[in-house]
Amino acid sequence: PAKAKAIVAYRQQNGQFKTVEDLKKVKGIGEGIFSKLKDEASVAPPAAKKAVPAVKQQ
Secondary structure, eight states: OOOHHHHHHHHHHHHHHHHGGGGGGGGTHHHHHHHTTTTTOOOOOOOOOOOOOOOOOO
16 A cells, blocks of 8 residues: 555656556655566556537527
8 A cells, every 4th residue: 555655655746657667756665676576567548538619509
């Protein structure tokens, strides 16, 4: 749980991870932990927001 909190805190301060290797920038995640996580971790672009019309059609 402490590592998960550190990951969430990092994302809140720095935004989305661009690569899986960015996990190593999180305090407490070194090469050893990263090597255990890297095969299960993935990075995807943020989900697109649904467009909302500026004016309702009648």
